[in-house]
Amino acid sequence: MLELSAPVLEPPKAALSPSQTEAPEDEEDYTGLCHPECGDKGCDGPKADQCLNCVHFSLGSVKTSRKCVSVCPLGYFGDTAARRCRRCYKGCETCSGRSPVQCLSCRRGFYHHQEMHTCVTFCPTGFYADESQKTCLKCHPSCKKCVDEPEKCTVCKEGFSFARGSCIPDCEPGTYFDSELIKCGECHHTCQTCVGPSREECIHCAANFHFQDWKCVPACGEGFYPEEMPGLPHKVCRRCDESCLSCEGSSRNCSRCKTGFTLLGSTCITNHTCSNADETFCEMVKSNRLCERKLFIQFCCRTCLLAG
Incomplete structure (x- = not known):
């Protein structure tokens, strides 16, 4: 008996989808000019954000979209190895790396610390803020703190003292700070402390001066007497009374008189006023030891000058 095989049925053409019946078309490649910042891999369009790689640097991220730039903008630095613009540390306007000590300039409100290469809101101790350049500049080595200028000290370092608007070394007794030689020099031998080498520049006198x-x-x-002064290690010469040639202990305690004056006790009386007002009165003045008072001496000069 002859067996017939069942015919293979083909699906109707109407049942096939267009994608199955039509041959796929290739997507057209961009063949125009790329942006000048695009690299050797080409581009998908003419704009800087359509480059497949960059000649210089890529700026941005996948989320914000990337584009090729020749120079990284403020707040970024160029990572030449990765050919990417990377963000500077906060406060830095320009930088050479991502570290806080790689700032080259700072944003508004910050000062550039040129030695530490950081951006700070306040300059640290030993530095002052230069408002014109917005930088922290170093104070003079003798200053702990300063303002406006390196040598305009407000606080001195240890071993220095504030004098005449600057910090000078604490020199040993008998020496002074020589600002030209920048070292301590010897005072004149009559000085215990001084501001210079001459005898006219003493602050305190040496012993017995x-x-x-x-x-x-x-x-x-002549015409002066030594007097002790509180707080001073030496005596100060005070002027005697104008009538005294010399005096001791006080200005009116005369020991010798100038020409035209006569010494009465410890007072110098002018010669032309040496007369008595009244003998009885003057005897009373003398007996009551009032001759030492200048007023009575003038009235009773002759009586007071008599011995006894």
């Missing part, structure tokens, strides 16, 4: 007319002298000159 007195201070007179801005100099330290072994003895007060």
Whole structure:
């Protein structure tokens, strides 16, 4: 008996989808000019954000879209190895890396610390803010703190003292700071402390010297007497009364008189006023020891000058 095989049925053409019946078309490649910043891999369009790679740097991210740039903008630095613009540390306007110590300039409100290469809101101790350049500049080595200028100290470092608007080294007694040689020099031998090498620049006198007319002298000159002053290690020469040639202990305690004056006790009386007002009165003045008072001496000069 002859067996017939069942015919293979083909699906009707109407049942096939267009994608099955039509041959796929290739997507057209961009053949136009690329942006000048696009690299050797080409581009998908003419814009800088359509480059497949970059000649210089890629700026942005997948989320914000990337584009090729020749120079990274402010707040970024160029990573040449990765050919990418990477963000600077906060506060930095320009930088050489992502570290906080790689800032080259700072944003508004910050000062550039040129030694540490950081951006700070306040300059640290030993530095002052230069408002014109917005940088932290170093104070003078003697200053702990300063303002506006390196040598305009407000606080001195240890071993320095504030004097005449600057910090000078604490020199040993008998020496002074020489600003030209930048070292301590010796005072004049009459000075215990001084501001310079001459005898007219003493601050305090050496032992057994007195201070007179801005100099330290072994003895007060004629017409002066030595007087102790609280807080000073030396005596100061004070001027005697104008009638005294010399005096002791006080200005009116005369020991010798000038020409035209007569010494009465410890007072110098002018010669032309040496007369008595009234003998009885003057005897009373003398007996009551009032001759030492200048007023009574003038009235009873002759009586007071008599011995006894």
